[in-house]
Amino acid sequence: MTTATQKIVPFDEAITRYDPVMGLEVHVELNTATKMFCGCATAFGAEPNTQVCPVCLGLPGALPVVNAKAVESAIRIGLALSCDIAEWCRFARKNYFYPDMPKNFQTSQYDEPIAFDGYLDVEVPLEEGGTRTVRVEIERAHMEEDTGKSLHVGGATGRIHGADHSLLDYNRAGIPLIEIVTRTIHVPAELAPAVARAFVTQLRDLIVALDVSDARMDQGSLRADVNLSLSPKDSGVLGTRSETKNVNSFRSVERAVRYEIGRHAGVLDAGGSILQETRHFHEANGSTSAGREKSDADDYRYFPEPDLAPVAPSREWVEELRGTLPEPPSERRRRLQAEWEFSDLDMRDTVGAGALDLVAATVAAGTTPAAAKKWWLGELARRANEDGTDLADLPITPEQVAAIQGLIDAGRVNDKLARQVFEGVLAGEGTPDEVVSTRGLEVVSDDGALGDAVDRAIEANPDVAQKIRDGKVQAAGALIGAVMKEMRGQADAGRVRELVLEKLS
Amino acid sequence: MSDLTRLGAAELAEKLAGGEVTSVDVTRAHLERIGEVDSRLHAFLHVGEESAMATAADVDARRAAGEDVPTLAGVPVAVKDLINTTDQPTTAGSRMLEGWVPPYDATVVARLRAAGLPILGKTNLDEFAMGSSNEHSAYGPTRNPWDTDRIPGGSSGGSAAAVASHEAPLALGTDTGGSIRQPGAMTGVVGMKPTYGGVSRYGVVAMASSLDQVGPMARSVLDAALLHEVVAGHDPLDSTSIDAPVPDVVAAARRGDVSGLKIGIVRELGGEGFQPGVQAAFDGAVEQLAQAGAEVVEVACPSFRHGIAAYYLVMPSEVSSNLARFDAMRYGLRVSPEGVPDPSAEQVMSASRDAGFGDEVKRRIVLGTYALSSGYYDAYYGSAQKVRTLIARDFAAAFEQVDVLVSPTAPTTAWRLGEKSDDPLAMYLEDVCTIPANLAGVPGLSLPVGLADDTGLPVGVQFLAPALADDRVYNVAAALERLVAAPVLEEVR
Ligand SMILES: [Zn+2]
Numbered sequence: 001m002t003t004a005t006q007k008i009v010p011f012d013e014a015i016t017r018y019d020p021v022m023g024l025e026v027h028v029e030l031n032t033a034t035k036m037f038c039g040c041a042t043a044f045g046a047e048p049n050t051q052v053c054p055v056c057l058g059l060p061g062a063l064p065v066v067n068a069k070a071v072e073s074a075i076r077i078g079l080a081l082s083c084d085i086a087e088w089c090r091f092a093r094k095n096y097f098y099p100d101m102p103k104n105f106q107t108s109q110y111d112e113p114i115a116f117d118g119y120l121d122v123e124v125p126l127e128e129g130g131t132r133t134v135r136v137e138i139e140r141a142h143m144e145e146d147t148g149k150s151l152h153v154g155g156a157t158g159r160i161h162g163a164d165h166s167l168l169d170y171n172r173a174g175i176p177l178i179e180i181v182t183r184t185i186h187v188p189a190e191l192a193p194a195v196a197r198a199f200v201t202q203l204r205d206l207i208v209a210l211d212v213s214d215a216r217m218d219q220g221s222l223r224a225d226v227n228l229s230l231s232p233k234d235s236g237v238l239g240t241r242s243e244t245k246n247v248n249s250f251r252s253v254e255r256a257v258r259y260e261i262g263r264h265a266g267v268l269d270a271g272g273s274i275l276q277e278t279r280h281f282h283e284a285n286g287s288t289s290a291g292r293e294k295s296d297a298d299d300y301r302y303f304p305e306p307d308l309a310p311v312a313p314s315r316e317w318v319e320e321l322r323g324t325l326p327e328p329p330s331e332r333r334r335r336l337q338a339e340w341e342f343s344d345l346d347m348r349d350t351v352g353a354g355a356l357d358l359v360a361a362t363v364a365a366g367t368t369p370a371a372a373k374k375w376w377l378g379e380l381a382r383r384a385n386e387d388g389t390d391l392a393d394l395p396i397t398p399e400q401v402a403a404i405q406g407l408i409d410a411g412r413v414n415d416k417l418a419r420q421v422f423e424g425v426l427a428g429e430g431t432p433d434e435v436v437s438t439r440g441l442e443v444v445s446d447d448g449a450l451g452d453a454v455d456r457a458i459e460a461n462p463d464v465a466q467k468i469r470d471g472k473v474q475a476a477g478a479l480i481g482a483v484m485k486e487m488r489g490q491a492d493a494g495r496v497r498e499l500v501l502e503k504l505s
Numbered sequence: 506m507s508d509l510t511r512l513g514a515a516e517l518a519e520k521l522a523g524g525e526v527t528s529v530d531v532t533r534a535h536l537e538r539i540g541e542v543d544s545r546l547h548a549f550l551h552v553g554e555e556s557a558m559a560t561a562a563d564v565d566a567r568r569a570a571g572e573d574v575p576t577l578a579g580v581p582v583a584v585k586d587l588i589n590t591t592d593q594p595t596t597a598g599s600r601m602l603e604g605w606v607p608p609y610d611a612t613v614v615a616r617l618r619a620a621g622l623p624i625l626g627k628t629n630l631d632e633f634a635m636g637s638s639n640e641h642s643a644y645g646p647t648r649n650p651w652d653t654d655r656i657p658g659g660s661s662g663g664s665a666a667a668v669a670s671h672e673a674p675l676a677l678g679t680d681t682g683g684s685i686r687q688p689g690a691m692t693g694v695v696g697m698k699p700t701y702g703g704v705s706r707y708g709v710v711a712m713a714s715s716l717d718q719v720g721p722m723a724r725s726v727l728d729a730a731l732l733h734e735v736v737a738g739h740d741p742l743d744s745t746s747i748d749a750p751v752p753d754v755v756a757a758a759r760r761g762d763v764s765g766l767k768i769g770i771v772r773e774l775g776g777e778g779f780q781p782g783v784q785a786a787f788d789g790a791v792e793q794l795a796q797a798g799a800e801v802v803e804v805a806c807p808s809f810r811h812g813i814a815a816y817y818l819v820m821p822s823e824v825s826s827n828l829a830r831f832d833a834m835r836y837g838l839r840v841s842p843e844g845v846p847d848p849s850a851e852q853v854m855s856a857s858r859d860a861g862f863g864d865e866v867k868r869r870i871v872l873g874t875y876a877l878s879s880g881y882y883d884a885y886y887g888s889a890q891k892v893r894t895l896i897a898r899d900f901a902a903a904f905e906q907v908d909v910l911v912s913p914t915a916p917t918t919a920w921r922l923g924e925k926s927d928d929p930l931a932m933y934l935e936d937v938c939t940i941p942a943n944l945a946g947v948p949g950l951s952l953p954v955g956l957a958d959d960t961g962l963p964v965g966v967q968f969l970a971p972a973l974a975d976d977r978v979y980n981v982a983a984a985l986e987r988l989v990a991a992p993v994l995e996e997v998r
Contacts, residue, residue, distance in 0.1 A: 054609050058830045060602065061589045061611060061708040063743050093826050095877070099850050104829035166850065168834070301877035303886055306714035306823055308744050 007266035011258050014265035015189035018230040021238065022185050022192050022257065026203055028178045028213045029146060029221040030073045036145040036176035037064030037107065044219055048169035056174035058102030063307050070176035071114070071311055072321060073212040074143045077178050078115025079322050080206055081138045086114050088312045091143070091305035099166065100148035102173055108144035110302040114311065115141040120206070121330055122198045124191060125352035130344065136199050137183040148173035192261070197254035200224050201354045202329055208357055209326040217248045218393040226256045229274065230264040239264065240274040244288050247281045249390045250354050255286040263288065283388060336360060340369035353377055354391050358398050365402030375401050379422055396425050403432045416489055417441045443492045447499070450483070450491060454499045457482040468504045476500050509534035510671040514580050514728035517674060521568070521579045528561035528579030532623045535581050539625065539672045542997050547647050548666040550586045552626035553593040557581060560623040577731055578621030583673035585664050586627035587634050588719065589708040590614050597710045598630040598642040601831050601838050601861030611708025612743065613677060613719050613736040620735045625673050628663030632863045633828065634684055634712045636660050637935045640926060641865045649692055650997045651962055655919040658688030664722050665692040670997050675732045676722045681712050682816050683939025685720045686951035690914035690965025693953040693991060695729045695982070696722045700972045701946030702747035705740030713823040716943040724993060726952065726983040730758035733975070749973065757976035761983030764798030768981065769907035773809045774938045780917040782957025786964035787913045790954040793988040804903045804910065808895035812940040813933060815892035818876050818885050825873030828866065833857035868929065897945040904971045909981050912938045914951040914965035942969055950978040953991040
């Protein structure tokens with residue numbers, strides 16, 4: 001390990017000498033009720049090894065049966081990415097030994113993917129403002145099954161190396177996955193990190209719109225791998241690539257690209273050579289560390305899966321599925337911008353923050369577009385940034401955001417109190433209503449209580465009171481402030497003003 | 506030997522239906538027979554006395570209550586120990602699965618249970634069905650009841666020996682390259698490999714997925730057809746299972762009429778390399794068919810000569826992948842490497858596979874791993890798949906000229922134990938006649954036609970038909986069965 005001595009070249013400097021060659025692989029866990037090749041449930045978070053059967057445990061004699069719903073989802077993803085859909089394709093066995101893989105081969109697809117040759121146009125926010133549309137070409141989208149999960153107990157790293165023992169959970173084994181592989185993405189070097197983030201963000205929007213996956217990066221139902229190499233500027237020489245695996249937020253995708261560009265540049269500057277290896281991304285400091293070395297000796301001995309018949313979706317079915325596709329993302333963005341009366345800048349910020357669906361859902365729940373944007377791009381974006389997570393992964397739903405805005409509109413809380421409601425909901429204290437009542441946040445507009453407070457304020461500030469009686473209405477602010485202070489902000493400021501003026505008229 | 510063990514399945518079914526005997530009597534008679542002779546044969550790895558008797562008593566009670574039960578209800582059966590049973594261990598003949606009791610029944614076993622057949626026990630086999638002699642069983646070989654110094658064939662040698670020696674009237678075997686038909690020929694019993702996809706493979710420990718098929722073994726063509734009917738038919742748990750009606754094999758086995766039928770002798774499967782006694786018995790059988798009104802012609806299947814080479818690439822390739830799951834993580838043998846204080850999962854996997862698999866299994870895993878390797882795939886696995894296509898074309902062309910094909914089942918009669926142990930290639934050549942049917946997925950049945958005049962041991966003749974025409978081979982075999990009246994074994998010798 002040379003991590004300690006490794007020099008990381010600052011991104012801006014690295015791209016003056018090198019061009020990044022980047023490709024992305026995204027794994028999408030489908031939200032089918034049952035697994036890819038058996039009838040086991042797929043619900044997230046069940047007790048370990050309770051959603052298993054002979055097939056997904058790889059018991060002797062067990063055989064797979066293809067989940068037709070998963071094929072349907074694969075085709076819909078393929079169509080939404082403007083791919084061709086294979087008229088005939090097969091599954092293949094990818095053979096390698098690993099304890100979390102019950103059969104010691106993964107049933108996947110090799111040279112006959114269900115979908116191929118597509119693209120996704122992504123809007124990339126530019127630093128100088130505005131956006132640029134980049135076409136990311138899709139090489140293929142293929143079907144496969146997920147592996148189980150290993151939990152390594154003991155040891156420092158949580159990895160298998162150095163662990164005392166390992167626990168295996170096969171609930172995830174056999175859950176249907178779609179692997180989406182881009183071709184090499186050709187963009188100006190300085191855009192590469194933003195393009196990577198925009199692609200994953202907008203691919204997720206698409207997956208969510210298709211309703212084929214929960215697409216939760218924090219739960220691993222959407223996982224991105226970043227493949228990156230550097231080529232010295234204008235040399236045409238291709239570098240060796242690293243594969244940063246399972247990056248688990250949009251933000252991290254961008255950071256991983258940045259970091260790897262700097263790391264590769266550092267190694268190459270020093271005359272070293274990049275190892276062909278997988279890398280782990282570290283959320284805490286945005287760095288990557290070496291995983292498993294890959295080499296040409298990695299031989300998965302693919303061959304067509306003899307236990308499954310070929311998949312041959314009829315053209316009629318494919319066309320029928322095409323009819324079920326949601327509005328293409330770029331058209332949808334244009335439509336929403338018009339409906340919401342957002343400026344280009346508003347829209348750019350919203351898309352860039354990965355908040356488009358969240359704002360749309362909040363609007364659908366009854367909030368004005370401006371208010372929805374205000375919360376998601378303000379208070380909540382700040383929280384997500386603090387927590388180092390994506391907006392979508394915050395523990396609050398668009399419906400809850402709408403409910404909080406509803407409380408404001410009803411005059412039950414003011415903006416300041418609303419921030420405390422957000423805090424409570426994010427802390428898991430319950431629904432907005434529950435937070436308001438348990439924290440006692442409701443604005444006091446009860447004239448009795450307010451009237452008493454106003455009287456006390458007048459008594460304590462006779463000079464100010466006299467000024468108001470003399471017609472200096474602007475002096476009322478001092479009394480209102482005193483009342484608000486006493487009521488710890490939970491008073492309806494408008495009503496307090498009315499009472500002050502009434503009493504001193 | 507009890508008279509009840511002399512009877513075939515059809516006769517037993519008739520007596521059971523007529524109330525002349527009870528299943529408890531019939532099952533007990535066979536269990537006693539096993540107790541009497543199996544120490545000399547080692548056809549069984551496990552005898553399931555308790556569950557067999559329970560099934561028998563249940564069937565008797567249902568019959569006594571006037572319930573309508575299936576034809577073979579109460580007729581006992583033996584099951585190859587490659588097929589999962591929840592009430593008896595399933596070892597695949599390997600140390601790797603010693604004592605393993607599956608948590609689920611194979612579909613064919615579920616069908617046996619639904620049809621009320623008491624399962625006598627689990628029969629011996631070459632480890633993971635890899636072999637032609639049963640000498641590769643990790644639990645010691647089965648012996649041929651016609652001559653206990655000789656092999657019973659393989660890999661379904663236990664099932665064959667059990668039926669031949671009257672330990673069981675019926676047995677299930679599996680056939681990947683001849684593993685039902687060749688032991689059938691060696692022990693003088695009928696063995697049928699159905700059309701690929703005709704019988705479910707769910708719950709059958711996989712050897713080579715694209716070749717494996719479960720089938721019946723019995724002492725008569727009709728008995729085999731009756732068992733075939735019980736286990737065959739579409740299974741939604743097996744994606745390669747054919748969703749089509751099962752051909753009426755029982756009616757065909759009762760018919761047995763070859764007049765006007767065109768039968769093709771496969772030119773490539775005979776002559777040089779075939780034991781004279783086998784060739785003579787085969788020629789005699791064909792002569793009988795001609796006399797019974799069949800038109801016999803010779804047909805060429807030139808690609809068949811590449812069958813063994815293709816088979817020994819496709820089969821081990823699939824084996825290498827199918828047997829990867831035996832890694833000591835979830836079930837089966839677990840061995841810690843010696844002298845390694847704190848072994849990793851990988852080291853345990855490696856040590857367990859080294860200890861759990863026998864030489865022949867390892868040989869095939871290595872062969873298959875190599876054949877699938879990048880850079881070799883096209884030359885080996887790819888070419889072998891092309892040969893499969895050519896063989897299928899040969900079959901298609903032949904079946905345009907004739908209704909069924911005929912050949913000897915194996916080039917020789919049963920050899921002595923140990924005779925070919927040091928020469929795997931010689932052993933592989935024993936499958937020359939049976940392999941093409943597996944590579945093309947067509948049905949094949951081996952019928953005993955008598956004893957070779959040079960060795961005095963049973964000889965089998967194999968009939969082959971197009972896919973899904975399983976009834977055709979039953980019809981022809983039933984006709985020849987009446988004409989040749991092959992001797993039945995009187996006593997284990
Ligand atoms: Zn399952």
